[in-house]
Each structure stands twice: as C-alpha cells, then as structure tokens.
Amino acid sequence: xxxRYWRRIIRFIPTKGYAGFLxxxxxxxxxxxxxxxxxxxxxxxxxxxxxxRTLAGSSPYPGVIxxxxxxxxxxxxIHIQYLIYMGNLLRGDLGDSWFTSKPVxxxxxxxxxATFELxxxxxxxxxxxxxxxxxxxxxxxxxxxxxxxxxxxxLAGALPDFWLALLVILFLFYYNHILPPPxxxxxxxxxxxxxxxxxxxxDSLLAGNFEAFRGALAQLAGPVLTLSLLNAGPxxxxxxxxxxxxxxxxxxxxxxxxxxxxxxxARYAFHSVLPPVITLIGFLYAFxxxxxxxxxxxxxxxxxxxxxxxxxxxxxxxxxxxxVLVAGIFSLVVYLVVDILYMxxxxxxxx
Amino acid sequence: xxxxxxxxxxxxxNPGALLGFALIIIYLVMVFFAPLIAPYDxxxxxxxxxxxxxxxxxxxxxxxxxxxxxxTIYAARTDLVIGLTGTLxxxxxxxxxxxxxxxxxxxxxxxILRLADLLQAFPVFVLAMAIVAVAGAxxxxxxxxxxxxxxxxxxxxxxxxxxxxxxxxVMEAAxxxxxxxxxxxxxxxxxxxxxxxxxxxxxxVGWAILLTASLSFIGAGVPVPTPEWGSMVxxxxxxxxxxxxxxxxxxxxxxxxxxxxxxxxxxxxxxxVNPERRS
Numbered sequence: 298x299x300x301r302y303w304r305r306i307i308r309f310i311p312t313k314g315y316a317g318f319l320x321x322x323x324x325x326x327x328x329x330x331x332x333x334x335x336x337x338x339x340x341x342x343x344x345x346x347x348x349x350r351t352l353a354g355s356s357p358y359p360g361v362i363x364x365x366x367x368x369x370x371x372x373x374x375i376h377i378q379y380l381i382y383m384g385n386l387l388r389g390d391l392g393d394s395w396f397t398s399k400p401v402x403x404x405x406x407x408x409x410x411a412t413f414e415l416x417x418x419x420x421x422x423x424x425x426x427x428x429x430x431x432x433x434x435x436x437x438x439x440x441x442x443x444x445x446x447x448x449x450x451x452l453a454g455a456l457p458d459f460w461l462a463l464l465v466i467l468f469l470f471y472y473n474h475i476l477p478p479p480x481x482x483x484x485x486x487x488x489x490x491x492x493x494x495x496x497x498x499x500d501s502l503l504a505g506n507f508e509a510f511r512g513a514l515a516q517l518a519g520p521v522l523t524l525s526l527l528n529a530g531p532x533x534x535x536x537x538x539x540x541x542x543x544x545x546x547x548x549x550x551x552x553x554x555x556x557x558x559x560x561x562x563a564r565y566a567f568h569s570v571l572p573p574v575i576t577l578i579g580f581l582y583a584f585x586x587x588x589x590x591x592x593x594x595x596x597x598x599x600x601x602x603x604x605x606x607x608x609x610x611x612x613x614x615x616x617x618x619x620x621v622l623v624a625g626i627f628s629l630v631v632y633l634v635v636d637i638l639y640m641x642x643x644x645x646x647x648x
Numbered sequence: 649x650x651x652x653x654x655x656x657x658x659x660x661x662n663p664g665a666l667l668g669f670a671l672i673i674i675y676l677v678m679v680f681f682a683p684l685i686a687p688y689d690x691x692x693x694x695x696x697x698x699x700x701x702x703x704x705x706x707x708x709x710x711x712x713x714x715x716x717x718x719x720t721i722y723a724a725r726t727d728l729v730i731g732l733t734g735t736l737x738x739x740x741x742x743x744x745x746x747x748x749x750x751x752x753x754x755x756x757x758x759x760i761l762r763l764a765d766l767l768q769a770f771p772v773f774v775l776a777m778a779i780v781a782v783a784g785a786x787x788x789x790x791x792x793x794x795x796x797x798x799x800x801x802x803x804x805x806x807x808x809x810x811x812x813x814x815x816x817x818v819m820e821a822a823x824x825x826x827x828x829x830x831x832x833x834x835x836x837x838x839x840x841x842x843x844x845x846x847x848x849x850x851x852x853v854g855w856a857i858l859l860t861a862s863l864s865f866i867g868a869g870v871p872v873p874t875p876e877w878g879s880m881v882x883x884x885x886x887x888x889x890x891x892x893x894x895x896x897x898x899x900x901x902x903x904x905x906x907x908x909x910x911x912x913x914x915x916x917x918x919x920x921v922n923p924e925r926r927s
Contacts, residue, residue: 332766340778448664455907457858459865460881460900463888471891587771591862595885605774606866609781617778625770632769 318640322633333625337618338382391622392615394608401619405601409623410495411482412593412600415520416585417496422525424532424578431536431570436563438541446533453530458588462523462595469519476519477512479596484512520596524589528581535577536570543569572643579635583628658920665919668912675906678724686718690875698887701894708894710883716895720902723875727906730787730870731857734794735849741795742802743845747837749803750810751829761807764800772797776859780868787870790863794856801852802845809841843921850914854907861903877903 311317366372373381385392391401434443469476482497483489489497490504498517501509543549543566552562590602597603601620608616659666678685687706688694693713694705701708707716749757767775776793783789813819814837822836861878863869870876877899884896 329766329769332762333769336766336770340782451664451908451911452904455854455858455911456904457861457865457878457881457900459862459878459885460896460903463881463885463896463900467888467891467893471888584771587774590773590777591865594866605777609777609866609868612781614782617781621770621774621778624774628769628771 315640319637322636326629326633329629330626333622333629334383334386335379337622337625338379340618340621386622391619394613394616396608396611396613396616401615404604404616405619405623408599408601408604411497411598412586412589412602414482414496414498415517415524415593415598415600416582416589418517418521419524419528419589420578420582420585422521423528423581424574426525426529427532428536428570428574430529431533432540432563432567434533434537435540435544435566436559443537446537450530450534453527456527458523458527459591459595461527462520462592465519465523466595469522477515479516479519481597481599482513482516483509484516487512520589520592520598523592523596524585528585528588531581532574532577535573539570539573540566543567572639575638575642576635579631579638583631586624586627655920658916662916662919664912665916668909668914668916671905671909672913675724675728675909678721679728682722682725686715686721688715688718690714690719690722691873698892698895700892707898708892710880710895711887712883716880716884716898719875719880720877720898723877723880723899723902724906726787726870726874726876727857727860727903730791730794730860731853734791734856734860735798735853737791737795738798738852739802739845739849742799743806743838743842745799746803746806746845747810747833747841750807750841751814751833751837760803764803767797768800773859773862776863777866777868780863785863785868785871787874790860790869794859798852798856801848805844805848806841809844810837813837813841847914847918847921850910850917854910854914857903857910858907 311320363372389402391405393399394401394404397404430442430446430449434440434446437443466476466479470478477484487509490501490506490509493500493503497513498510501507501513544562546569549562549566552565587602589600590606592598593600593602594606601623604616605620608614608620659669691714694709694715695713696705696709697713698711699705699709705715705717707720709715710719745760749760776797779793779796780789819832819836822832827836860869861876861881864876864878865882867879867882869878872879880899881896881903884892884894884899887893887895
C-alpha cells in the first residue's frame with residue numbers, strides 16, 4: 298500500500314551526476330568509518346602487552362590489576378568491548394587521559410586548533426615554494442634552476458623533519474635571534490586574544506590585538522618554515538612535470554605560433570597544473586596531521602601531535618587510540634573533499 | 649664486459665646516479681667495517697663530556713661522553729639492517745598478495761584490497777607510533793611495523809601490473825595448455841610483474857630508515873644504548889639549546905645522505921632497467 302508512495306520518493310533519490318556521486322561517496326563512508334574504528338580498537342586490545350598491567354606499574358597491590366581491568370572493561374568478551382567502544386564513540390566519549398586527568402575529547406578539542414593553524418600555514422608555504430620552483434624550473438627545462446629544484450626535491454624528502462626543525466631553531470634563534478624562542482604559539486609576555494576560531498592569527502586580528510597578531514606570526518615562522526621546506530618537494534616535482542608536459546603540448550605550440558607573449562603561455566600552461574596539484578595538496582594536508590607531529594614536538598607547539606607523542610612517552614593509551622582515530626577520519630574526509638574538488642575542476646572527469 | 653662499460657658510462661653521464669651508488673657503497677662499508685673504522689667503542693663512555701669536534705673526537709662527544717663519530721658509524725648497522733629487513737618483509741608479504749589479488753577475483757580479493765586501503769588511510773607515522781607504543785619499543789617491533797605498513801604499497805603496485813598482464817595472449821595460451829593456477833602464478837606472473845616493485849624497494853628502504861629514526865627520536869623505536877641515528881639526534885637535541893650542535897647535527901646528516909643515496913639509487917635502477925622510462 299505504501300509502495301506507491303515509496304516508489305515516488307525513491308525516484309527522487311539521485312544516482313547519477315554530481316549529487317549521485319556525493320551520495321555514493323557518503324554512503325561508502327560508513328563501512329570505511331567502521332573499518333577505521335575496528336583498526337583503532339584492535340590496536341590496543343590485540344597487541345602483545347597488557348594495558349592493565351602497564352597502567353598498574355611495577356609491583357602493584359594484589360587487587361589493583363583486576364580493578365583496572367574491570368574499569369577499562371577489559372574483562373568482558375571482545376565483541377562486547379567493541380560494542381561498548383562504539384557506543385562511547387558515538388556519544389563522543391573518547392576515554393580519559395590518566396596523565397592530564399581530563400577526557401581525551403576535551404584535550405583534543407583544546408589542542409586541535411593549534412595543529413590545524415600550523416598545518417594550514419605550513420601547507421600554504423609549501424605550495425607557494427613548490428609552485429614557484431616548479432614553474433620556474435619548467436620554464437627553462439634543463440637549466441640551472443631546474444636542476445637545483447629537482448635536487449632540492451630529492452633532498453627535502455630525505456632529510457628528517459625533527460632534525461631540520463632543530464637546525465632551524467639553532468640557526469635562526471640561537472645564533473641569529475631572528476626567531477623567538479620555540480615555546481608555543483604566543484610569546485610568553487603577550488595575553489592570548491579571546492577564542493573565536495581557535496586560530497591565534499585570526500582571533501587576534503578579530504580582536505584588533507595587533508601585538509598578539511605579530512607575536513603569533515613570529516612564533517609560527519619557525520615551524521612553518523620547517524614544514525614548508527620539507528613538503529615543498531613533491532609539489533615542486535609535480536608542478537614541474539605537469540607544466541613541462543603542458544608547455545610541450547599542442548595548445549601552447551599553437552599559441553606560440555600565433556605570437557602570444559610568454560607570460561600568457563605560462564598562464565595557459567598553469568591551468569593544467571591545477572588538478573594534480575590540488576590532489577597533492579589534499580594528500581599533503583591529510584599527511585601533515587600525522588606528519589607534523591615531530592615538528593610540533595620540537596617547537597613545543599601544544600598541538601594534538603605533541604599530545605600524542607607525550608601520551609606515548611607516558612604510556613597513556615586512550616589518547617593514542619583517539620589520535621589514530623581522529624587522524625584516520627580526517628584523512629578520509631580530506632580525500633573525499635579532494636575527489637569532489639577534482640570533479641569540479643576537471644570537466645573531463647565524469648563519475 | 650660490455651655491460652660493465654655501459655654501466656660505467658651511465659654512471660659518468662648521470663652524476664645523480666653516481667652519487668647514489670657512491671653513497672650506498674659508503675654506507676655498506678660503514679655497516680660491514682664499523683669496528684675497523686670507528687676509533688672508539690659506541691657504548692663505552694670516554695672521559696670527555698660534551699666536547700666539540702676535535703682531532704680526537706671527530707664529531708665531538710655527547711652528554712654521556714660517548715664519541716659521536718663512532719656511534720654514527722655503528723648506528724649505520726642498526727638503521728640499515730632495520731630498514732632493509734623491514735622493506736624485505738613488506739615485499740615478502742606484499743608481492744605474493746599483490747599477485748594473488750591481481751589474478752583472482754572474488755569477495756576475498758575485495759576484502760584484502762579493502763584492508764590494504766584501510767591501512768593506507770591512516771597517516772603512516774601515526775599508526776607506526778601507536779603500534780610500537782603499545783607493543784613495546786624494540787628493533788624487532790619496528791621491523792614488523794615497517795613490514796606491515798609498507799605492504800599495501802607493493803600489493804597495489806603488483807596488482808596493477810598483473811591486471812594488465814593478465815589480458816595478454818600469453819596468459820590465455822598458458823591457461824589453454826593446461827597450466828595450473830599455482831604454476832601460472834609462479835612462472836608467468838611472478839617474473840614479469842615484479843619490476844616496478846623492485847624499483848620501488850630502494851626508495852622504500854630510505855623511507856623505512858626515516859621512519860625508524862623518527863620513531864627512535866620520540867623513544868618509540870630502538871631502545872637507547874644501541875646507537876641509532878634518530879635517538880642520537882634526540883640526545884643531542886637537549887644540548888642544542890646551549891649551542892652545542894654537534895651531537896644532533898651529524899647523525900641527522902647521516903640519515904639525510906643515507907635516504908638520499910637510496911632514492912638516487914632507486915632512480916638509477918629504474919632507468920637502467922628500462923631506458924625508455926626517464927623521469
């Protein structure tokens with residue numbers, strides 16, 4: 298009886314085109330999320346080593362290990378544990394950190410803006426540097442800039458990030474006093490602006506506090522420089538090869554024959570650089586959530602990366618698990634956004 | 649003889665490849681001849697603490713009085729062995745799985761692909777960090793983690809090769825003649841589809857070494873007394889604040905050159921194996 302109405306409604310559910318693609322991808326999200334939660338769940342439960350025993354410390358009292366196990370829910374069968382875990386997740390309960398004595402969700406929410414501000418600026422720097430070097434290299438293939446840029450790309454992928462961060466601090470802070478001491482997001486003497494977005498730069502501008510703005514930028518300079526230098530490599534390579542291929546192509550050939558100036562040619566070639574670079578930016582953004590961890594630690598940035606590292610040193614399992622979960626979900630979301638953007642930009646891609 | 653001449657000429661024409669080969673040879677020498685090259689024992693403290701680079705201590709000493717130069721050389725053993733073994737493990741897991749996943753169809757295959765996807769969804773360092781933190785920091789665990797986290801790369805690589813190779817007439821002929829699936833996998837698919845994976849292996853060793861050093865830097869890798877470049881940087885980092893740069897600087901340089909060497913080596917192998925494929 299309701300079938301008639303049901304059929305009318307189903308007819309409106311999109312399956313083709315942009316809306317259909319979006320719907321299908323969002324639906325595919327669910328099993329992926331399930332998978333991610335499974336992986337993070339089993340991360341702590343199935344590996345060797347008993348979390349309850351480690352938490353209890355050395356030579357505990359007789360009943361302590363059992364009490365901890367009961368509190369963590371480790372004495373129940375594994376599927377019940379998983380259901381409890383999923384139930385907690387859906388309610389937003391990520392467990393508690395025994396080190397900070399606060400819920401992990403609170404800790405993460407407090408520290409996440411720091412990481413995202415750093416990653417965003419770092420990515421902007423990396424893209425700027427990468428596009429600059431890649432375009433210059435492609436305009437004169439085989440030339441000095443091209444070869445230097447390629448070598449730089451290789452080197453940037455080879456140098457360890459924590460080491461480069463230490464060198465940046467050494468040369469720009471200790472020897473030359475250009476950068477402020479690496480002690481967090483604001484110089485110690487400046488009051489933070491009221492929190493609107495969580496981004497120190499944006500918030501201080503919104504509050505009209507230019508001293509805080511300059512302070513925040515100064516503190517950002519060191520880690521952003523490190524991240525930009527390290528991550529510009531793949532962007533340089535991709536930009537250079539895409540631009541080079543475009544410049545050798547028929548369209549540019551014809552345009553040059555028509556007598557168009559070189560700058561216009563470069564602009565036309567740049568259009569074909571955009572799709573792969575945007576995909577790459579997406580991948581880098583997802584990568585940097587976990588990849589900026591060490592830079593954060595060296596610069597004492599108080600972001601979620603440093604939080605995760607601290608939790609490892611303190612053997613605090615709930616934050617580690619939560620961090621892996623958050624990083625995984627964030628990656629998935631970013632990949633989805635990249636796919637959508639790609640579809641919007643490149644008219645040839647039809648999904 | 650002719651091959652050797654061609655190879656040498658390639659090296660001379662491509663300074664990048666020459667640098668890569670030279671670096672790898674230098675590091676292999678460090679691995680095998682460490683006791684002959686290193687002036688001091690890597691775990692026995694000397695009487696000078698925190699002393700800058702000098703004639704006696706080429707790279708200076710660290711807060712415990714250990715000679716940085718000797719430790720850097722001995723650390724090559726730790727890092728390279730872990731990197732090479734881990735990459736080998738990921739290939740041993742990833743290549744056969746890739747062959748199977750490319751050749752067969754079905755729900756089991758989709759499941760394996762899904763798992764590989766899932767593994768790749770996480771940022772590698774985050775997952776590695778978490779696994780080693782829970783399982784305990786040791787060289788073995790680092791090797792296992794590298795093997796696990798790098799295998800999806802090989803699965804995908806080999807799978808895409810097999811997917812195209814599977815449609816060739818030679819495969820159809822092999823099936824018609826009556827070869828069993830196992831024989832096809834071993835004699836037809838395996839030799840022809842692992843080239844990309846072998847080329848990728850060299851770059852992967854570099855990444856594995858970076859991962860090892862990063863894990864050891866935060867204390868989730870090789871435990872402290874064993875010389876390892878990442879943990880050496882961590883020890884030297886505390887000294888950097890007072891301007892004593894040498895304990896953290898030189899191990900980092902060692903990491904950089906090592907990874908660079910493997911990357912250049914991988915590039916060179918890629919070109920040597922197929923001259924049409926230049927970057």
